[in-house]
Amino acid sequence: xxxxxxxxxxxxxxxxxxxxxxxxxxxxxxxxxxxxxxxxxxxxxxxxxxxxxxxxxxxxxxxxxxxxxxxxxxxxxxxxxxxxxxxxxxxxxxxxxxxxxxxxxxxxxxxxxxxxxxxxxxxxxxxxxxxxxxxxxxxxxxxxxxxxxxxxxxxxxxxxxxxxxxxxxxxxxxxxxxxxxxxxxxxxxxxxxxxxxxxxxxxxxxxxxxxxxxxxxxxxxxxxxxxxxxxxxxxxxxxxxxxxxxxxxxxxxxxxxxxxxxxxxxxxxxxxxxxxxxxxxxxxxxxxxxxxxxxxxxxxxxxxxxxxxxxxxxxxxxxxxxxxxxxxxxxxxxxxxxxxxxxxxxxxxxxx
Numbered sequence: 001x002x003x004x005x006x007x008x009x010x011x012x013x014x015x016x017x018x019x020x021x022x023x024x025x026x027x028x029x030x031x032x033x034x035x036x037x038x039x040x041x042x043x044x045x046x047x048x049x050x051x052x053x054x055x056x057x058x059x060x061x062x063x064x065x066x067x068x069x070x071x072x073x074x075x076x077x078x079x080x081x082x083x084x085x086x087x088x089x090x091x092x093x094x095x096x097x098x099x100x101x102x103x104x105x106x107x108x109x110x111x112x113x114x115x116x117x118x119x120x121x122x123x124x125x126x127x128x129x130x131x132x133x134x135x136x137x138x139x140x141x142x143x144x145x146x147x148x149x150x151x152x153x154x155x156x157x158x159x160x161x162x163x164x165x166x167x168x169x170x171x172x173x174x175x176x177x178x179x180x181x182x183x184x185x186x187x188x189x190x191x192x193x194x195x196x197x198x199x200x201x202x203x204x205x206x207x208x209x210x211x212x213x214x215x216x217x218x219x220x221x222x223x224x225x226x227x228x229x230x231x232x233x234x235x236x237x238x239x240x241x242x243x244x245x246x247x248x249x250x251x252x253x254x255x256x257x258x259x260x261x262x263x264x265x266x267x268x269x270x271x272x273x274x275x276x277x278x279x280x281x282x283x284x285x286x287x288x289x290x291x292x293x294x295x296x297x298x299x300x301x302x303x304x305x306x307x308x309x310x311x312x313x314x315x316x317x318x319x320x321x322x323x324x325x326x327x328x329x330x331x332x333x334x335x336x337x338x339x340x341x342x343x344x345x346x347x348x349x350x351x352x
Contacts, residue, residue: 071336080317
């Protein structure tokens with residue numbers, strides 16, 4: 001095994017296994033004393049997209065109110081926040097149509113929770129889970145780095161291994177083509193219908209970066225990749241079939257090196273948590289980064305998921321799993337909805 005791979009495994013053990021006492025009492029999140037807000041951290045490389053519309057109606061669900069947002073007036077700081085100590089999440093979260101959030105409890109189970117404080121075990125016997133995706137059938141896909149396998153769980157709780165052999169599988173996102181895109185050092189594409197797994201972008205031979213998280217831009221012409229390395233966010237130009245065109249280019253540099261999620265809001269800004277710096281960054285369409293939450297390791301948010309406007313989960317807020325704070329969940333109100341509410345492919349709206 002190469003020196004680079006040996007070092008990666010050592011870092012992976014550090015980043016993926018909480019070292020703090022899970023039974024210690026939770027701390028309140030104080031975003032005024034402990035968190036640096038709104039600092040410009042540098043300019044990204046040239047490139048990006050126009051960043052969506054000037055604004056619009058927020059809201060993605062059926063039972064919550066719509067809200068107005070203005071892409072020309074982004075927030076300077078997160079002013080509303082809370083820790084949901086009854087919800088659970090480790091490295092990924094998702095929402096269902098019944099008004100529940102789902103996450104792994106960091107021990108042995110997938111746990112459902114409602115916004116009003118109820119929680120229950122959905123599926124026991126899960127020994128490890130990285131990022132999660134809502135499946136087309138209403139079930140769940142989850143990546144197990146421990147077992148190097150992508151699993152599908154039906155709504156009834158039946159679990160099936162659908163792809164395996166990953167070296168360090170972690171990041172998952174749906175493509176508009178109905179395929180699952182996977183960050184595994186390389187970038188891979190999995191077809192749920194056929195079971196075919198294809199490497200579409202390989203990590204460099206010198207292993208100067210590994211893909212770790214990923215997400216599409218608003219018109220599905222670019223795939224952004226968060227890396228393990230030196231803080232690079234890569235952009236991969238795509239054709240109409242979502243195949244790469246040319247080589248990955250650096251879109252932005254962040255002052256960290258372990259980028260745990262890559263999610264875009266409806267204004268074209270990326271929201272990227274970095275493990276090394278315990279910081280949540282917002283990266284604008286030109287690649288300029290702002291530290292929105294800069295906090296202690298214990299309260300580091302290890303992912304990003306937007307509320308779906310069902311059952312009280314706010315569509316103008318992002319939810320983060322807190323694996324080093326008893327696997328609880330944090331709500332941060334940012335005033336802009338998920339990019340999935342406006343995303344297009346080949347000029348047409350799609351919903352995934």
